[in-house]
Amino acid sequence: MSDDTTESDVSLLGDARKPLGRVVATERKPNTPHEFHFWTALESPVGIGTIVRVDGRQPVNGQIPRIYGVVVEGFGYTDLVSPLHDVLSHDGQPASAGFASSDRAEIRLYTAAVLRQIPEEPLQPVPMGDVYLALAEDVNVALRMDGYLREGESTGIPIGVYRAGGTDATIYLDADFLVGPEAAHLNITGVSGLATKTSAVEWLLASLFQHFPATHGSIAAVCFNVKGPDLCFLDQPGKLDEGDLRLYQQMGVPAEPFRDVQYYAPYRARGYSLNTLRSNEALSANVSPLTWGLREVLQFAEVLLNRDDIDAKADALIDFITRNVLDQQFTDSMLQRTHVVQSFADLEDWFKDVLHGLEHGNKESWRTHHVATIRKVRNRLSNIAVRCAGLVTDNGPVSDLPFGAFQDRATYVIDVANLEEDAQDLVFARVVSKLREHLERRDLGVRHVVVFVDELNKYAPGDAPDTYVRKMLLDIAERGRYLGLVLFSAQQFRSQVHRRVVGNSGTSVFGRMDADELATPGYSVLSPAIRTKLATLEKGQLMIRHPHFTQPIFVRFPRPAVMTGRTGAEQYPQAGELGLEESVYRSLRRLDPSITLNQVQDAVGIHEERDILRACTLTQQERPSDVLGAFRRHLPRLVGGSLPKPQRAVPALSVLRGDDPYGS
Amino acid sequence: MSIDALRAVRAFLPDAELIDDPGARDELRAGAYDEQPQVVYTPCLEESTLRAHRVPGDPTVGFAAFLDGIQRVHIVSHLHGVPIIEGIVAAVVRVRVNRRFVTWGHRTPIVHRRLYVPFSFLPEPPPARVHGFDVVDTSSDAGEPIVLSRHPAALRATAFDRIGRDRERAEREMAELWCHSSDGDPIYIDGSISGQGRAAMAPCAVGVVKSHTKLYADDRALDVVMTLRRGERTSVFELRSSTRPTVMSWYLRLRDPRGHDAMFGLVRVEVTLDTRDVTRRADEVSRWVLAEASPIALPDGRWDRMAYGIRDCEEFLRAIAS
Numbered sequence: 001m002s003d004d005t006t007e008s009d010v011s012l013l014g015d016a017r018k019p020l021g022r023v024v025a026t027e028r029k030p031n032t033p034h035e036f037h038f039w040t041a042l043e044s045p046v047g048i049g050t051i052v053r054v055d056g057r058q059p060v061n062g063q064i065p066r067i068y069g070v071v072v073e074g075f076g077y078t079d080l081v082s083p084l085h086d087v088l089s090h091d092g093q094p095a096s097a098g099f100a101s102s103d104r105a106e107i108r109l110y111t112a113a114v115l116r117q118i119p120e121e122p123l124q125p126v127p128m129g130d131v132y133l134a135l136a137e138d139v140n141v142a143l144r145m146d147g148y149l150r151e152g153e154s155t156g157i158p159i160g161v162y163r164a165g166g167t168d169a170t171i172y173l174d175a176d177f178l179v180g181p182e183a184a185h186l187n188i189t190g191v192s193g194l195a196t197k198t199s200a201v202e203w204l205l206a207s208l209f210q211h212f213p214a215t216h217g218s219i220a221a222v223c224f225n226v227k228g229p230d231l232c233f234l235d236q237p238g239k240l241d242e243g244d245l246r247l248y249q250q251m252g253v254p255a256e257p258f259r260d261v262q263y264y265a266p267y268r269a270r271g272y273s274l275n276t277l278r279s280n281e282a283l284s285a286n287v288s289p290l291t292w293g294l295r296e297v298l299q300f301a302e303v304l305l306n307r308d309d310i311d312a313k314a315d316a317l318i319d320f321i322t323r324n325v326l327d328q329q330f331t332d333s334m335l336q337r338t339h340v341v342q343s344f345a346d347l348e349d350w351f352k353d354v355l356h357g358l359e360h361g362n363k364e365s366w367r368t369h370h371v372a373t374i375r376k377v378r379n380r381l382s383n384i385a386v387r388c389a390g391l392v393t394d395n396g397p398v399s400d401l402p403f404g405a406f407q408d409r410a411t412y413v414i415d416v417a418n419l420e421e422d423a424q425d426l427v428f429a430r431v432v433s434k435l436r437e438h439l440e441r442r443d444l445g446v447r448h449v450v451v452f453v454d455e456l457n458k459y460a461p462g463d464a465p466d467t468y469v470r471k472m473l474l475d476i477a478e479r480g481r482y483l484g485l486v487l488f489s490a491q492q493f494r495s496q497v498h499r500r501v502v503g504n505s506g507t508s509v510f511g512r513m514d515a516d517e518l519a520t521p522g523y524s525v526l527s528p529a530i531r532t533k534l535a536t537l538e539k540g541q542l543m544i545r546h547p548h549f550t551q552p553i554f555v556r557f558p559r560p561a562v563m564t565g566r567t568g569a570e571q572y573p574q575a576g577e578l579g580l581e582e583s584v585y586r587s588l589r590r591l592d593p594s595i596t597l598n599q600v601q602d603a604v605g606i607h608e609e610r611d612i613l614r615a616c617t618l619t620q621q622e623r624p625s626d627v628l629g630a631f632r633r634h635l636p637r638l639v640g641g642s643l644p645k646p647q648r649a650v651p652a653l654s655v656l657r658g659d660d661p662y663g664s
Numbered sequence: 665m666s667i668d669a670l671r672a673v674r675a676f677l678p679d680a681e682l683i684d685d686p687g688a689r690d691e692l693r694a695g696a697y698d699e700q701p702q703v704v705y706t707p708c709l710e711e712s713t714l715r716a717h718r719v720p721g722d723p724t725v726g727f728a729a730f731l732d733g734i735q736r737v738h739i740v741s742h743l744h745g746v747p748i749i750e751g752i753v754a755a756v757v758r759v760r761v762n763r764r765f766v767t768w769g770h771r772t773p774i775v776h777r778r779l780y781v782p783f784s785f786l787p788e789p790p791p792a793r794v795h796g797f798d799v800v801d802t803s804s805d806a807g808e809p810i811v812l813s814r815h816p817a818a819l820r821a822t823a824f825d826r827i828g829r830d831r832e833r834a835e836r837e838m839a840e841l842w843c844h845s846s847d848g849d850p851i852y853i854d855g856s857i858s859g860q861g862r863a864a865m866a867p868c869a870v871g872v873v874k875s876h877t878k879l880y881a882d883d884r885a886l887d888v889v890m891t892l893r894r895g896e897r898t899s900v901f902e903l904r905s906s907t908r909p910t911v912m913s914w915y916l917r918l919r920d921p922r923g924h925d926a927m928f929g930l931v932r933v934e935v936t937l938d939t940r941d942v943t944r945r946a947d948e949v950s951r952w953v954l955a956e957a958s959p960i961a962l963p964d965g966r967w968d969r970m971a972y973g974i975r976d977c978e979e980f981l982r983a984i985a986s
Contacts, residue, residue, distance in 0.1 A: 103763040105765070
C-alpha cells in the first residue's frame with residue numbers, strides 16, 4: 001500500500017485492485033493511441049477526472065502493455081430506443097415507474113485520454129484489457145512524476161491531492177518547469193468571488209517555499225496587492241479545518257502563515273499615513289513606506305506619459321535631463337546659476353531657469369531643444385508628483401524595496417490597491433525592472449523571484465493598445481525564466497489575456513470557470529464533460545496543466561494557512577486618517593515604544609510639513625537606537641536658532657511728580 | 665457466420681461451395697417452420713365452461729428469475745446442394761437483483777456451436793469435432809438412420825428442426841437445474857413448460873407462451889379468449905399430452921387490445937398441474953405476469969406479449985453467442 005493511502009481506504013483499495021471496467025472498441029468508437037473507451041459497473045467510483053490503468057493482454061516486444069488514462073467523458077444509456085417507449089411502459093404516469101418490476105439494462109461508458117503508455121514505443125492504439133482504478137504509485141507513473149520525485153534529488157512541489165475511489169495521491173509540479181530553467185511561470189484562471197485564485201497562489205507559494213530544492217538556490221516572492229485586502233494578512237494565521245490540516249500533513253507543508261513578510265505601501269496624498277488596508281497599528285511593524293523621488297521616476301517616465309506626449313523630441317529632452325542634469329552639477333552660460341537636480345522641486349527650478357534664459361535671450365531653442373518641447377516636458381514631468389502623490393515625493397526621501405538584500409523564502413507585498421492607475425503602472429514597471437536588473441547582475445540577494453500579479457485582464461489584455469506594463473509582463477513571460485524571474489499571474493478571463501503571456505506559462509491552473517469563458521475557442525481542446533466539471537468546480541478544487549502531464553488533472557488543495565482578507569479587515573480595521581503629529585508619533589513608536597505624543601509634538605514644533613515627513617522617513621530607514629534624537633537631527637535647523645535678546649527698559653523722559661497730573 | 669465455421673467446413677469438405685452471404689436467421693421458436701394454425705378443444709378445469717375473470721388485486725412482483733434460449737442458424741456452404749448449417753443454441757437464467765438482471769451464478773449460460781450435416785449425403789462421414797465445432801448428423805436421430813429427401817429445402821428444414829430441439833434441450837437443462845437448486849423461487853420461462861422435463865412438474869416454473877399458432881379454445885370459448893380485456897384471464901384449463909406432463913393453463917391479456925390485433929397483449933400461462941385451489945393459483949400467477957408488463961420490451965416486435973426480463977435474456981444471449 002502506498003504511503004499516501006490512509007487506513008480507512010483499505011476496503012476501497014481492495015476494490016481498486018480488482019478490475020472496475022473493460023476496454024471496448026467498436027468501428028464507430030475505435031480506440032486510438034491517445035484515447036480509449038471502457039465500461040464499468042453502475043456503482044463504480046469512476047468519474048470525470050479519474051485516472052485509470054489498463055493492463056493489456058498481448059505482449060508487445062515481450063512486454064505486457066500498460067496504459068494510463070484520465071477519464072474525460074462519460075456516457076450512460078439504456079436499451080431504450082425512443083423516450084416514447086418509456087412513456088408507454090408506464091402509461092404516461094411517471095409516478096408508476098417506481099413500481100416497475102425491473103430497471104432497464106443500463107451502461108456506463110467512459111472515454112479516457114491516454115496519459116502514458118508503457119512501453120512508449122511502438123505507439124499503438126490502446127488494446128483491449130481490464131481497467132483498474134489507478135493507485136498512488138500508478139498516478140506517479142501516469143503523470144511522469146516518477147521522473148522528478150527520485151529520492152534525494154526530488155524537484156517536486158506539491159500542488160494538491162488527487163482523490164478518486166480509495167486513491168489519495170499527492171500531485172507534484174516539477175520545480176524545474178515551474179520556476180525554471182526548463183519552463184516557468186504559472187497562470188491561474190477562475191471566476192471572482194470564490195477565493196480560488198488568491199488562495200491557490202498563497203497555498204502554492206507556501207508549498208514552493210517549503211519544497212523548493214536547496215540545490216536550486218534561494219527564492220523569494222514579490223506580490224502586488226491590486227485589490228482589497230487580499231494579500232494584506234499573509235503573516236497572520238487563518239482558520240483551517242481538520243481536512244485542511246490532513247492535506248497539509250500529507251503534502252509536507254507546515255500549516256502556518258508566512259514567516260517573513262514585508263509590506264510596502266505608498267503614502268496617502270497628504271503624505272501622513274500609508275495608503276493601505278494594513279494600516280492597523282497592531283500590524284505596522286513590518287509595513288514600510290514606498291516612496292520614490294525624481295531619480296527613481298524619471299527612468300520610467302514613459303510609463304506615465306502617453307504616447308502622444310513622448311515624441312522623439314520630448315524623448316530626447318528627457319534623455320538629456322537623465323544623462324546630463326540629474327544628480328550632478330549642471331552649469332550653462334545661459335543659466336543664472338549652477339543646478340544640482342535631485343528632486344522634482346530642483347527640476348522645476350532648473351526648468352524655470354532654462355525658460356527664463358530663453359525668454360531673456362529671445363531664443364527659440366536651447367541645445368537643439370525647442371522651447372515648445374521644453375515647456376511640454378516641463379509640464380508633463382512636473383505633473384507627475386501631483387498625479388502620483390503619496391508615491392512620488394517632490395523632494396522627500398526615497399523608501400524602496402530592499403533590492404540587493406532580498407531574503408530567502410521572504411515575501412514582499414506591495415500594496416497598490418488604492419493607487420491610481422498611473423501610479424500602479426509606475427510601481428509595476430519600476431519594481432519588475434529593478435528585479436530584472438538585479439537578477440541579471442546576480443545581486444538581488446536571492447536567485448529566484450516569483451512575481452505575483454492578479455488581474456491580468458487589466459494589466460495584460462489581449463486586445464488593448466500596448467502599454468509599458470503589458471510589455472514588461474510579456475518580457476517576464478518570454479525571458480524571465482533564464483533570469484530566475486517567474487511570473488505567477490491570475491485573471492478571470494484567460495481568453496482575454498495576451499496570448500503570449502498565458503502561452504508562456506508552463507503551468508496553468510483553473511478554478512471554477514464561467515460558462516461563457518469556457519465557450520471561447522481556447523477551451524475547445526477540453527471535452528464537454530471536462531468543461532462542465534470546470535463550470536461546477538467546488539471551492540478547493542483545481543484543474544492543473546503542467547508540462548509533464550499530457551492531460552489536465554483535477555486536484556484538491558487546502559485553504560491557505562493565512563488570514564483571509566475579509567477576516568483581517570474585520571479583525572484589524574484600517575486606521576483612520578491621522579494628523580501629521582499623530583502619524584509621525586505612530587511611525588516612530590514602532591522603533592521605540594517609549595516615545596510619547598508630547599515628545600513628538602515638542603520636536604515637530606513649527607517645522608514645515610514636508611520637513612517633518614522627510615525626517616520621519618529618514619529615521620525609519622536609519623532605525624537608530626536613539627529614535628527621537630535621530631528624528632530631531634533630521635529636522636532642518638530653524639533659521640536664527642536663538643531667541644531675541646531681551647530689550648532693556650527705556651526710562652520715561654520725566655517722572656510725574658506728586659499730585660500734579662500735568663507735570664511741570 | 666463465423667470464420668471458425670468456414671474453417672471447420674473447409675477441414676472436412678474442401679470441395680464444398682462456400683456461401684458468401686448466407687444471411688443470419690434468428691429463429692427463436694422451435695417448430696416455427698411447419699406448424700399450421702389450429703384450434704384445439706381442451707377441458708376446462710376451473711369451471712364447466714371457459715369464462716373471463718378479472719384478475720383481482722394489483723400486479724405483484726413474484727418472479728425471481730427469467731429463462732430463455734435462442735438459436736442462430738447460418739447456412740455456411742453446400743456440397744452439390746446439400747446444406748452445411750452452422751447452428752448456435754444458447755440458454756440462460758437471469759436473476760433479478762435490486763431490480764436489475766444478472767446472470768444466475770449457479771450455472772453459466774449454455775452455449776453450443778455445432779455444424780448440422782446429413783452424413784448420408786456426404787462422400788464420407790466427417791469427424792465428430794472439427795475446429796471447436798461438434799458435427800451433428802441430421803440423417804440420423806438417436807443413432808437411428810432416418811429417411812430424408814434429397815431436396816435441399818427438406819434437408820434445411822430437418823436441420824432447423826434439430827437445432828430447435830437442441831435449444832429446447834438447453835432450456836430444459838437450465839429449467840431443471842433452477843427448479844432443483846433455487847429454493848422454489850418462481851421462474852418465468854419463455855414458452856411452454858410442458859416440454860421442460862421435470863421442471864414441468866415444479867411449482868416454481870411458470871411458462872408464458874407468446875405465440876398462438878395453436879389456440880386451446882373452440883366455438884364460444886374462442887370468443888371469450890379473443891374478447892379478453894386488459895387484466896382479465898380465462899378460466900383455467902388442462903393441457904394433456906401423451907408424451908409430456910399435464911399442465912394447467914389459461915389465457916391472460918396484458919395490454920388493452922383496442923385498436924390492435926385480437927392477439928395483442930395476449931399470452932397463455934402454464935403452470936404445473938395442481939388441482940388444489942386452482943383459482944387462487946391462477947390469480948396469483950396472473951398478478952406476477954401482469955407485473956412484468958412494465959418496463960416495456962420495445963423495440964422487440966413482440967413487445968406487447970414479451971416480458972422485459974425475457975428481452976434481457978435474449979439480448980444477453982445475442983451478445984455472447986454471436
